[in-house]
Amino acid sequence: MSIDDVAVMRPGGPVDRSRMFVASGALGVAILLVVVQVVASTQGFQGPLESLFHDYVLTPKSASVPWAGLALAMVGLTNRHRVVALSAAAGIDVVVAAARYLSGGPLTVGNGATWVLTAVGVYAAVRWTGDQRRGALQGVGLGALLILATKFGDAWLQVTIMAGPMVLDEYAQLADHALGSPSWHLGQFVDALGPVGYGILHWVYIELPVAAIAVAVYQLRNGWPSHYLVRTFLLIGLVGPVFYVLFPVVGPIFAFGTEGQGFQVSDYWPNLVPTPDFAPEPMSFDSVTPRNCMPSLHTAWALALFIHSRQGAWWLRLGGTFWLVCTLTATLGFGYHYGVDLVAGAVLCLTIESALRDPERGWGWFRVRLVGGGALVLAGLLLSYRYLAVPMGRFPEVSGPLVLGALAAISLGFYATFFARPDTALARWGSGAKAAVTDVLAAPTR
Known part of the structure; x- marks a missing residue:
């Protein structure tokens, strides 16, 4: 075993520090989103978590951003998994968009991409290991961060009005x-x-x-x-x-x-x-x-x-x-x-x-x-x-x-x-x- 291997495995080594950095960043993002959502709820405008909820079960605020996030997540997958994920997202979007339109709602997409992005992240975390798991989670994290950044940006525009x-x-x-x-x-x-x-x-x-x-x-x-x-x-x-x-x-x-x-x-x-x-x-x-x-x-x-x-x-x-x-x-x-x-x-x-x-x-x-x-x-x-x-x-x-x-x-x-x-x-x-x-x-x- 090399010295580098020992450094990686030792508590406090490079891998531990990297995981701590990622965990700290994720916690910081979560706290920021909650704080902005609380402000939005008290001031009467749509907050980032509420907007994210719409992407899952109601009408997405943007049709392109969820798909952009899913496209980034595809970078960490194999070609076979990309075909499965994109096909599933497209199929879900067609069904949900058609149901929404027939019930009198707008004709737009984005729910399928959000669902599949979440599913890929959960599946990779639970079922995959090693480089496959690391690459998939990195791509999903990047795609999710893009989506959350747009949600935060939309809410921040309301903050600029108040300030x-x-x-x-x-x-x-x-x-x-x-x-x-x-x-x-x-x-x-x-x-x-x-x-x-x-x-x-x-x-x-x-x-x-x-x-x-x-x-x-x-x-x-x-x-x-x-x-x-x-x-x-x-x-x-x-x-x-x-x-x-x-x-x-x-x-x-x-x-x-x-x-x-x-x-x-x-x-x-x-x-x-x-x-x-x-x-x-x-x-x-x-x-x-x-x-x-x-x-x-x-x-x-x-x-x-x-x-x-x-x-x-x-x-x-x-x-x-x-x-x-x-x-x-x-x-x-x-x-x-x-x-x-x-x-x-x-x-x-x-x-x-x-x-x-x-x-x-x-x-x-x-x-x-x-x-x-x-x-x-x-x-x-x-x-x-x-x-x-x-x-x-x-x-x-x-x-x-x-x-x-x-x-x-x-x-x-x-x-x-x-x-x-x-x-x-x-x-x-x-x-x-x-x-x-x-x-x-x-x-x-x-």
Whole structure:
């Protein structure tokens, strides 16, 4: 027996620590879901556990998310088990959907995927052993975490409303003047596309999780790599919504357009680009519109999808580019976000991706400077949007290039560190700092 075997078997060894970490994480998720459900029940909106109950026995809130979770679970199964699981889920969905529709309910799916995902997890835990059991439970856990994350996110949107009765859209719009008010111009562009163009953009916008699953399944087709898209997606969904409470914003179509329910400043989005108002104030808003603009998580997720598609087949790279372009166009063109939201979302994505990518390289100065720099840039952007909106609006020829330059600097550092061609000056700059630090640490003391 080797020393490594003893370390694994010894109490407190790597396997024990891994199990403790998983158990602690599962307990933390369970407690968080219960807490949010209690808040939801007392405040009168649907909580995550109630929504999950609907996925099992009533009408699922989403038809695609349960199937996306089941698709992730398939990664840990053999082909024979995949065929059985997917066939069972499809059959259950057809029967349940037909019964629901015939009884006067909506025609949708998702129950079968939820049932089968749960059944696979239970069966693997009870009947399988070794690598088969470990792989199956890892896939089921990942799929379940995706579903639970969406449930938590839906409930968190209600929390943003309770936490932010006053919104900061006048500040965001004034800061956005530094970028040329792109939402207004893209809104006019989307209007000119007509119903077909709008329909395509809307489908791309709402089905971003489906595209993400396609990329993730491609990455996981041969096993579990050290890093894959779902990890970034989940961490963006965990970290990003915190900023909704710190910087509550509802978006142009609500604050300056027709969807404001009487709380809007005026109805001039997107046809009339507003004249800058150099006396912005927090404005009260309704109790139904989520404050989920700053930063743009759709931008962060679409950029993560684009980044992870770069190392795939040509059709995956093409799909990643298409989804990114369409998502950015829809995000602005539908009036859901300001341009400054998109910049913040892109910086958030690059910062989180820098922390997760290439974990085998460890944590050196190459990674610290990216993550630390990204966090500082994101904090600087949000503080500037709030407290320097007036000078940003007065001097767009200065503030605009500074905002875009900050994003460009983070993007260049990220590309140089993780994507530059080896043995080029850019690649050496991206990782040279790490090597220099390593050499210093390895040098003998005098």
